[in-house]
Amino acid sequence: MTEANYAVIAASLRGERMGRAVADWATGRIAAVGMTADLIDLAEISLPDDELLQPGGAGPTEIAPRIDRADAYVIVTPEYNHSYPAGLKRAIDWHYREWMFKPATVLSYGVQGGLLATEHLRGVLAELHVVTTRRGVGLTTPWYDLGPAGYAPPDGVAKAFDLALGELAWWAETLRHARRDRPYIQR
Ligand SMILES: Cc1cc2nc3c(=O)[nH]c(=O)nc-3n(C[C@H](O)[C@H](O)[C@H](O)COP(=O)(O)O)c2cc1C
DSSP, X not given: OOOOEEEEEEOOOOTTOSHHHHHHHHHHHXXXXXXXXXXXXXXXXXXXXXXGOBTTBOOOOTTHHHHHHOSEEEXXXXXXXXXXXXXXXXXXXXXXXXXXXXXXXXXXXXXXXXXXXXXXXXXXXXXXXXXXXXOOEEEESGGGGEETTEEOOOTTHHHHHHHHHHHHHHHHHHHHHHHHXXXXXXX
């Protein structure tokens, strides 16, 4: 379907998180539509101490090459106190060039779909020249859909995600070519 590389970013760091089950489902769904995704689970990596942070990152970090390699991102995030988790903000802030001029789809979840996390992310990602797709997916109380085989979404969720992936794939190819053929010169 596409030559672009995708990364799924699982944002929750909690020991009893449900985010990993959602991220596993999303990664499987991406593979099912013929795309390849690297699952970057923020709970499985460590970032340097923020004491060392500089404008524009300060890397390299252990995930910088994986963020760099991806042409597009699916960000799987819970809503915490009407925003996204601090661990995700750290992962964003520790990288800069790696994110630039790429698209992202947000797959949020929470009591009411986690859409406030999505809206906060859109503004932050815009600062890094990351385009968020118009469509995202907001999962309402997905913990009720967790079974022994993992996350089993209600009817309609897979279709909604596939539509968002269609947008993401368009942006991924468009910006992949633009980065190669017409690189933006920062002034
Ligand atoms: C610190 C914290 C704040 C939360 N705030 C919200 C919130 O503002 N809105 C919401 O819908 N759910 C909120 N929740 C509930 C989460 O949606 C729920 O715990 C979810 O499972 C968190 O995702 P995780 O298990 O992958 O970490 C909060 C949970 C935590 C731990």
